[in-house]
Amino acid sequence: MFSKLGLGDLGTQGLPLDVANRLRRGQLRGTIEQMRVMLLGNTLFAPALSMNAWGQGRDVLVVLWTTFIILFSWWIFYSWSKTYRTTGSTVDMRGFVIQTFFNALTWTVGMALFYPIVEGDQKAIITTIMAGSLALGTAGFSHAPVAGITYLAVQTIGNSIIALICGLTTGTSTDYLLAVLTIAAGISLFNATLQGAKAARVAFDNHERLSEKSEVVELLLKDYEEQATEWLWQTDQEGLLLSAPAQVLEMCFPLAEEENNTNLFNLLAASCTEAAANDIERLQAAVFEKSEFHDVRLSIKSPVDGELRWILMKGRPQFEHGKFQGFRGIFADATAAVVAERQVQFLASFDGLTALLNRNSVQKRLSELHDEGTGEGRYAAALLVDLDGFKQVNDSYGHHTGDLLLKHVAERMQKTVTGKSWVARLGGDEFFVMLQNNEPLSAAEISWTAQSICEQLSQPVKVEEFVVQVTASIGISRFPEDTREGTELLSLSDMALYEAKNAGRDRITFFDVEMQDRLTERTTIIERLKLAVRHGKIEPYYQSQHALSDGSLVGFEALARWKDDRLGFVRPDVFIPIAEQTGLIVELGEQLLRRACEDAKKWGELMPEAPPVISVNISPVQFARTDVTGLVSRVLHETGLSPEQLEVEVTEGVLIASKEKIAATLQELSEIGISIALDDFGTGYSSLSYLKDLPLNRLKIDQSFVRDLSQAATSPIVSTIIQLGHNLDLSVIAEGVENEADVERLSELGCDDGQGYLYSRPMTREAADSYVSEIAFQASHQ
Helix, strand or coil: CCCCCCCHHHCCCCCCHHHHHHHHHHHHHHHHHHHHHHHHHHHHHHHHHHHHHCCCCCHHHHHHHHHHHHHHHHHHHHHHHHHCCCCCCHHHHHHHHHHHHHHHHHHHHHHHHHHHHCCHHHHHHHHHHHHHHHHHHHHHHHHCHHHHHHHHHHHHHHHHHHHHHHHHHHCCHHHHHHHHHHHHHHHHHHHHHHHHHHHHHHHHHHHHHHHHHHHHHHHHHHHHHHHCCEEEEEECCCCEEEECCHHHHCCCCCCCCCHHHCEHHHHHHHHECHHHHHHHHHHHHHHHHCCCEEEEEEEEECCCCCCEEEEEEEEEEEEECCEEEEEEEEEEECHHHHHHHHHHHHHHHECCCCCCECHHHHHHHHHCCCCCCCCCCCEEEEEEEEEECHHHHHHHHCHHHHHHHHHHHHHHHHHCCCCCCEEEEEECCEEEEEEEECCCCCHHHHHHHHHHHHHHHCCCEEECCEEECCEEEEEEEEECCCCCCHHHHHHHHHHHHHHHHHCCCCCEEECCHHHHHHHHHHHHHHHHHHHHHHCCCCEEEEEEEEECCCCCEEEEEEEEEEEECCCEEECHHHHHHHHHHHCCHHHHHHHHHHHHHHHHHHHHHHCCCCCCEEEEECCHHHHHHCCHHHHHHHHHHHHCCCHHHEEEEEEHHHHHHCHHHHHHHHHHHHHHCCEEEEEEECCCCCCHHHHHHCCCCEEEECHHHHHCCCCCCCHHHHHHHHHHHHHCCCEEEEECCCCHHHHHHHHHHCCCEEECCCCCCCECHHHHHHHHHHHHHHHHCC
């Protein structure tokens, strides 16, 4: 209706259904509250109008109309009692408007029946009653604009038409004037009704926006109360609850049926665990003294879920005009802080994965060990246990599986110790077992325990869907036999463990003094080796390689040699493994490669027709930690050496460690033009698949086979290696050639090249330069 009149902002179009219902409900209820008195007034106004029309020949109609309007008014009165409970539906509003229409129509019918038959004062009284009905009804129905305008339109149009017809019939100017005044009054009342409706709609919209904001604020406050970790509380002077957070009350056992009669402090005292006894006493003392209190930590076991929670409480007494009113304060959820604090305390002494003692606890307990008097546990044995093959488990199955395996290991180790003995995890796959006794521990007893540990740990264990098996190496030191300082036991056991690892793993080794000497020597070598690598003190020595057929020079092998100012000559089999273990081999290997390529470049210029090839060994550590292809390419570019003059040597051990990665790198080197040699073939993990799948160019026969070449058992092995190499289109070179007999025998077997003392000992760079120069000179004068 309003949209057709251009007043769409007064209707419900575009409003959500719930909002439209609230708007209609408010309009209906406001109108009903205002109009009930008017309906009751109909029982007075209708007889008054009828009395003025009585005796004019229509008495029957007067009685019928009066009876109808009184009964209709009372029916509407009672029906509105039901409508007042409306939800604001369009059906209820439509019914209400229809009732309003018939109410207005009934009065208009009365006007039509009685106005034309009266004269003088009676007409004036009827006109006054009808005007009052129009004004009061329109004002009363204004809360519901649709009903108000309906009422106004029916009476204005009906009454003005009746007055106009009477004027046309009788020719009385008063009737014309009444028709005009009725229309003017209707327009005026319509405008007033419209303005009132607009004002009511603005008020409704403002109320809706305010309600929406209030709902958001209420939701936010509710969410804050649910999510917050701090809450207010308050008691009266007797300690009875005035307000307290539901989060805290839910954790407490109620002392009374009604919350308002509950003493907060008694409630907390009854609900807290024994761990909070001291804090409860402090709280009760503060309450008794009416003094301020802080940081009262209460531990409560929730009856809801059985979880232990901690609450931090503080409060302050409230006074008004010097009279005590009660306490007010704050509860704070300290559960997360306490759990974190305890976790930190736990991790300070225990391992987070296995819950065993950690390194800090081990150091502390070792520092408390002494050999004075006859105290308990003054004799001890320290067992340092390291898992063999744990890295492969991590690499193969993942760190999650490795962690689960460590838990199984911890459980098994704890089963092997009793009495005063204890187990700890130092980190990674290292464990520590401390055997303590009041009497000296024999080597047999200690060995029996260590062997039990090894046997337990070597048993296969099912970890999720995998079956995993590892072994253990154990280093052992004793107190006070090996040291009188408990803190030294760990380092002594570590030395023994190092020996056990070097001896082949899955071993038990006791500490002895020689280990200390070896460790000191090793430490010295490491420190001097760092300086030597840093300053380039490790030099390449070269041993020549020759064709067995005519003895012509075909190349050199670069060998690392180190002469230290303090240590003298250090053997390669001593410092090379240390360099690999410490990672120094990466820098050292690059230095040796660069120098060898620089020297080979010079030799190639001296022998351009047959430039000697330089053979350089690449360590497994270099393959694992560096981009070998990138390194070699860069050195070749910087030195200007042709790739065909460089040969890279690898051992079978390198291939075992990471075949796929090494194979890819060797393929890249081969594509550049670099030769690949397999060193010491036959001494390690010999496999035909390596020879078939890798881009090899040459096999090197280890000197141990050449040295025993005269023995019947060795010759077939050498012959087989040579034939195998040739069948795979590989050249073969033998190391350790020391005499002509070796040359003759190797030549008979078909070996291509030889290297050994027969031709030259390893020589310095200068000596190698002279060696090549002499050969080049002889070749030029032939």
